[in-house]
Amino acid sequence: MSAKIVDSFEFCKQQQQAAGQAPVAEFARLSAELSSSAGALDWVIAGGRHAAGVPQLLLNVSGQVELVCQRCLSPMLHQLESVSTLVLAIDDVDADEIETRLDDERLDVIVGSTSQDLMVLVEDEALLALPLSPRHAQCPGDVPQAGAEKAESPFAVLKKLR
Ligand SMILES: [Zn+2]
Numbered sequence: 001m002s003a004k005i006v007d008s009f010e011f012c013k014q015q016q017q018a019a020g021q022a023p024v025a026e027f028a029r030l031s032a033e034l035s036s037s038a039g040a041l042d043w044v045i046a047g048g049r050h051a052a053g054v055p056q057l058l059l060n061v062s063g064q065v066e067l068v069c070q071r072c073l074s075p076m077l078h079q080l081e082s083v084s085t086l087v088l089a090i091d092d093v094d095a096d097e098i099e100t101r102l103d104d105e106r107l108d109v110i111v112g113s114t115s116q117d118l119m120v121l122v123e124d125e126a127l128l129a130l131p132l133s134p135r136h137a138q139c140p141g142d143v144p145q146a147g148a149e150k151a152e153s154p155f156a157v158l159k160k161l162r
Pocket residue numbers: 069070071072073074076135136138139140
């Protein structure tokens with residue numbers, strides 16, 4: 001994965017923005033969760049300040065990824081679309097303090113870094129946005145196909161014999 005290192009505190013302070021597109025194949029942890037590493041993620045990150053006076057990053061990740069359907073185990077396309085707000089803390093203690101103070105489930109508090117790889121944030125975001133148990137609205141096997149009837153179950157055969 002080609003890193004995109006920034007000082008996350010400065011990035012917020014100067015209200016910088018960064019955006020790009022990265023192939024899914026560049027994200028090892030994400031690819032491991034997918035049925036293939038086809039596709040790409042579009043991402044936008046904007047630095048700023050939360051109303052409570054702490055630095056924040058607005059993160060938007062979208063793209064089409066290929067998951068494994070948990071019902072039929074065949075690949076399924078999934079449109080990933082995730083927007084989140086990351087509030088920056090100085091360290092773990094500060095993170096706990098901010099979390100308690102803001103008490104807002106829509107926010108994620110992370111420890112900021114002077115050498116933050118933005119692509120790690122993008123990958124984390126994509127991973128968190130994946131559905132836990134992806135399923136086709138209609139699995140390919142559900143579609144009745146002419147001449148391809150299911151084999152009768154042994155129990156159905158037994159019933160006929162009675
Ligand atoms: Zn399926």
